Structure formats: C-alpha cells, structure tokens
Amino acid sequence: MTATTGAKPLVNAYASGRLAKPVPWALLGATLLVSAVSFVFIWMAEPETEYNIAAAVFLGVVGYAAAIYVVSRLVEGPRPAMNRLITTLVVLTFVIALLPLISLMFTVIVNGLPRFDATFFTWSMRNVVGEGGGAIHAIIGTLLMTGTAALISIPVGLLTSIYLVEYGRGPLARAITFFVDVMTGIPSIVAGLFAYALFTLIFGPGVRLGIAGAIALAVLMVPVVVRSSEEMLRLVPNELREASYALGVPKWLTVLKIVLPTSMAGITTGVMLAVARVIGETAPLLVAAGFTTNVNWNLFDGRMQSLPVFVYSSYVSQGTNAAASLDRAWAGALTLIVIVMLLNLIGRLVARVFAPKVGR
C-alpha cells in the first residue's frame, strides 16, 4: 500500500530515510549473482559433480533476505527492516508452494506422454505381460463407479441441503450440519472399509464389487455436495422467496421453480468439484472394489479396476518389465490429472457463464 505521487520535489521529506524503489530489486540481483558465481567456483573445484542450480538460487534468496534486512535497518530503522524481511518471507512461501505444483505437473506430463497413445485407451491389461497394454478397463470402471456414486449422492446431498436451508430448524438440523461437517473429515480408507464391511455382511467375506466401490465414493461425496449446495442455496435472496409466496405459490413449488433455478449454476459447480474430488480416490476403491486386469461392465459381479488403482498397482507390482509398467502408471496419472482439471475447468466455467444475472 505505497502511495506515490507523480511529481518529485528535489528534497522529499517523505522519501528521505527510505530506500528507493529499485534498491530491493538491485539487491536481489546482486545476491543471486554473487551466489551463482560462488557456486561456479565450487563447481570448478569439483568438475565431476553437477552445477547445483537449486542450491545457488536458495543461497541467493537467503542472502537477499539477510541483505535487505541489514540495509533497511541501517537506512530506515528496525521496524521497516522487519517489515521488509517479513514481506520477503511471505513472497517466498508462495514461491515454495508453487515449486511442488510445477515439478509435479512437469514430471507427470513428461513421463506420461510416451504412453498417452491409442493403445492405452483401447487395450485392457488382460493377458498383457511386460510392454503394451492399456487402461480401458480402468477407465470404464472409474466412469461406472464414479457415475453410480454421483447418482446416489447428488439427490441425497441436494435434498439434504434443501432441508437444511428451507425446512430445517431446531436440534435435528443442527445435528445434520455438525455431522455433515464431521463426515467431510472421514478418512477415505475408512469409507472403503465401511463399504467392504457392508457387503461382507451380505455376500460373505472377501467380496469385492464395483457397487461397493461406488458406495464408498458416495459416502465421501455426499458431504461435499451438501456443503456446496447449502452455501449456494443460502445465497438466493430471500426477496425472491417472499415474492413467490406473496403470489400464492406453495413452498415446494417455490423451492423447485424459484430457488433451485437461481442457484443451479453454483450447485452444478459444486457437484463438478465433488466428482473431481472422488474420481481421484484410490484407497476406498482398492479396499472395496479390488483390482483386476479385465474389462468389467457389471457393477454387481466381481472386481472392478479403476484409474487411480490402476496407477497404484502399476507402480507397486511392476512385473517383468518395470519400465513399461511405470510408464503405464505415469500415463494413468496424466489421464487422471487431465480428467480432474477438465472437471474443475468446466465447473468454474459453468459458475461464471450461467451465474444469475444481477441488477436486471
């Protein structure tokens, strides 16, 4: 929040005793340069090692933090110096958070592209040993199980949020709100164990079914849908509801024809994000649906592979050709990321394009 004026008098009482604007940048450049040069010397002393860019940048930044503090303390005093140091650290944390994201995206794309081909999307792993093979069975399984989970959890979640916003008063509504919050924190593997325990009771021990995976995902998805739809329904202005009541429209029609259409864009976004969250879940599917190498279209018969579990099993049991298996894992990871990012993107686009027009 620095307020600058265009005109600069020769002696500015407000600018004296302050560092000029380019000074921090110059300091940063200088420390980075010094650090880079000193690491060149280290590298020349031991030419067989690689030039350590990461360490050079790291040392340069740390040097900058120290330098800006000292310089600012000398020129501006201890309080502004502290301020500058904290500013440096805050910006630094953001850069640190970006590093894993960039590294992750980069490695997934680079390692995933070699097997991101037609074979990968048309072959299953049936009778495939070593190279080749694909993930069509996993993609089918993921679509079936996530779709079923969505079919279960969207009506339940939406109706619950309608209950909480439009009808719910008193202890039951408070209990539901609290337990939905608690349910958001259920570890995904516990949801998988629950689905497994449920179907063991019906079909006997050791059973792995696609529908069990779908139930586990639904348990994880419902609270997310409830939370996001509830927030969206609360955003609908009360004037709209009251106008509808004033015209004699019953409450259920008001909800159906006024409240829901107004908040539809937000609800769709929430559902998209919830699907994006559960489509990458591995642990519950590993426990409840197991893994297989075959295409399985039937949710109620036998094990079903899914994309995250495919990535996991390709990584853990690499078989005779470890490199080929690892390549498949990366390609699966790339596919997953593409799907998740697409869902996120579509969700945000829907929110932006179909948002109710205000001030009409």
Add this chain to the structure above:
Amino acid sequence: MTAPTDRNRPVQRLGDRVFSGSALAAGSMILGALALVAGFLVLQSVPAFTTPPDEISILGDKNLWDYAWPLIFGTIWAAILALVIAIPISIGIALFISHYAPRRLAQSLGYIVDLLAAVPSVVFGLWGGNVLAPLVQPFYVWLWESFSWIPLFAGPPSGTGRTILTAAVVLAVMVLPIITAISREVFLQTPKLHEEAALALGATRWEMIRMTVFPFGRAGIISASMLGLGRALGETMAVAMVLSATGLVTFNLISSGNPSTIAANIALSFPEAYGTNVNVLIATGLMLFAITLIVNALARIVVNRRKAFSGAN
C-alpha cells in the same frame, strides 16, 4: 379451511408434504449413514478383539495393541510433522494472497493454490516416490553429516530417501491448500477499520498484520490447522507409496527404519488379507476413524464458537 381459526395456519398441500418429507428423509439418511459406518466398523472389528492373538497371522506373536501402537504413533507423528511444515507456509501464502499480492492477481493466485488440492493423492504418491525421494536423499546425507548429534537426524540416512520426513513433506503439500483456503477467508474478514486504524497510527504492514489480522484470525488458523491435521491423519496413498516402513517406533527422521501409518498399512496389507486378519485391519481403521472424528469435531467446535461471538456472518 374456511373457519377463521384456521386462517393463521399455513396451508399444507400434498406436494409440500412429499417434498419436505423427502428432504427430511435425505437429511436423516446422512445421520443414518454415519451411524452405519461406525456400527459396521465396530461389528467387523469385534473378532479382532475376541480371537486369541496367536490365531491371527498378521499380528505375528504380538497382541492387538502391540500391533496397533506403532501404527498409531506413525500416523500421529507423520501428521504432526506435516503440519509443522505446512502451517507456516500456508499462513504465508494466505497472507500473500489476502494482503500482499496485487488485488487483480489475488484471485488467480488463489486458483493456482486450489489446483494443488485437485491433484489426486495417487499422483502425489507417484511423484513423491519417484521424484521427491531421490531429490532429497543427498540432502538427508548432508543433514546426517552435519547434524547427527540431534536425535531427529541420528541416521544413518536412508539410501532411497523414502523416509518419514519425505512422506511428511508430501503430506504437507497435500494439506497446504486446505489450511491456506480457510486462513485466507478468515484474513479477508478482518475489519477494514481495524487495519486502517493500525496503518493510520504509523504501523508498518507487518505490524498492522500482527496487531489486527492475527488476533482476529487466530481461531480460524487453529481450526484450519485441525482440519489439515484430520486430512493428514487419514491420507493413505501418498504415505503408502512414498514411505518404506518397517514398523519401528522412532523419532529418527532420515533413517531407513520408519513407523508406518494406519491408513497406509491397511492399503498395503488389505489386498492379501484373509480371515481374522481383515478384522484386525478394520479394527485399526476404527481407531483411525475415532482419532479423526475427535480432531475434526474439535476443529468444528472452535470454528462455530468463533462465529458465535465475532459477529462474522
């Protein structure tokens, strides 16, 4: 309906009754589902407690508590390490987005951090095992050479880098977006008048943040960290794929002997488990469920109390 005494009562139509009934049913179903989750887990874990330990192969020759204790320790230890790394960084990011970044950039920067939350955990595991672990291994060697007098870095360093510290770093990256998102919202709710009053008294930006933003957002930071803790406790795949666990109880961060976590142990052992072994794993799952339930409930109580007296919302 025509009687004047009835005019004050709202008209109940069939549609109304069906609609509110189904909404109520859906809401109750959630409570029922949560009760079912707890019920089935308890039911399925009973055999693990009643069967004599020497008849359960997965336990080796230990009893259930001796089997579960290193796992519980590992779960909590890894989660705490992850939080120690993640909390300062998340607060920094949240401050950067709410108070430091140019206003126009702030929202897109928020999206970028949210992207981290969208990455599936199995991809984090793949990345942590294949990229991060080899990357940090030389650093562990250096830590051991320089700081082996600290018990945390007693070493000897793992040759693969798949230690509990690496797993904690991956966990930290995964909980970052959660803590950041909540703290950011809380920081943005700081009353503008407080901030401006601090600045008007001549405070620097850091002093303004320390005097107005932090006191206002303290409860928010605490509850955000608790939610992050809940997430880190229950995270499965990232730990299962990164950590090479041996089941020791140790505070040593960089050696090749590491405690496993409950969730990772279930994921690794469940596909091959049979008979009462399954019940043992479900019993450990129940313990995990109980731990996360307590942590999350505490977090929610803190959030709700703050809402109640601050007048926000």
